[in-house]
Amino acid sequence: MADQSILRVENVSKHFGxxxxxxxxxxxxxxxxxxxxxxxxxxxxxxxxxxxxxLYRPSQGRVEFDGRQITGLRPDRIIREGLSRTxxxxxxxxxxxxxxxxxxxxxxxxxxxxxxxxxxxxxxxEKDQAIEERAQEVIDLLGLEQQAGELAANLPYGLQKxxxxxxxxxPKPKLLILDEPLTxxxxxxxDQVMGHIASLNRQGMTIFIIEHNMRAVMNFCSRIVVxxxxxxxxxxxxxxxxxxxxxxxxxxxx
Numbered sequence: 001m002a003d004q005s006i007l008r009v010e011n012v013s014k015h016f017g018x019x020x021x022x023x024x025x026x027x028x029x030x031x032x033x034x035x036x037x038x039x040x041x042x043x044x045x046x047x048x049x050x051x052x053x054x055l056y057r058p059s060q061g062r063v064e065f066d067g068r069q070i071t072g073l074r075p076d077r078i079i080r081e082g083l084s085r086t087x088x089x090x091x092x093x094x095x096x097x098x099x100x101x102x103x104x105x106x107x108x109x110x111x112x113x114x115x116x117x118x119x120x121x122x123x124x125x126e127k128d129q130a131i132e133e134r135a136q137e138v139i140d141l142l143g144l145e146q147q148a149g150e151l152a153a154n155l156p157y158g159l160q161k162x163x164x165x166x167x168x169x170x171p172k173p174k175l176l177i178l179d180e181p182l183t184x185x186x187x188x189x190x191d192q193v194m195g196h197i198a199s200l201n202r203q204g205m206t207i208f209i210i211e212h213n214m215r216a217v218m219n220f221c222s223r224i225v226v227x228x229x230x231x232x233x234x235x236x237x238x239x240x241x242x243x244x245x246x247x248x249x250x251x252x253x254x
Contacts, residue, residue, distance in 0.1 A: 176208070
């Protein structure tokens, strides 16, 4: 049977001097998954995401994406392989409109296939038109038409999060990593943002979410990995994770 993994993390460790942030962590994400990574503060979640996306080089282990080793590649190279991510803190251009932000996502993060489709055209006008068309597709997909001309700075925080997702999906990634996309949102905004993410997953996009909101993770993810002090302590379906004694101890103490 062919390997359906889009991402394989094998025996990854990351040391910062004497501090062990990750210790021999491994997992895989299959194409079409809605995959969650959870753990208490300081568990190593952000370090893992930064290793996968190329911001950190692992001290040990390897990362494979879509059948190719990407361990140690620069972030821009990894983006062009088809892996896109959001960050905990906003990366929006607040003095640009929603449409212009998403167009920036196409320009700066285009994967190889999309870049060829855009940059391989014969004139600057055609390139601009291709970028505008892709931006419009994303605006339609996320229901942002009414806000398309608004400055990003003027949007409610929940919609700013949606625009950030729009920038990340603009280059048509094979895998979308979402680093705590629900931080700072009220309940209605959480439902709005998770609704968009779930819709992307239903349309075939593989999702890798790192999040503290347990209700959202348990309701939407099909499979979850739990980190604690840099070690993987559990992996499984939401129901299994909720019953796992090590997970309960990690979150609640003895």
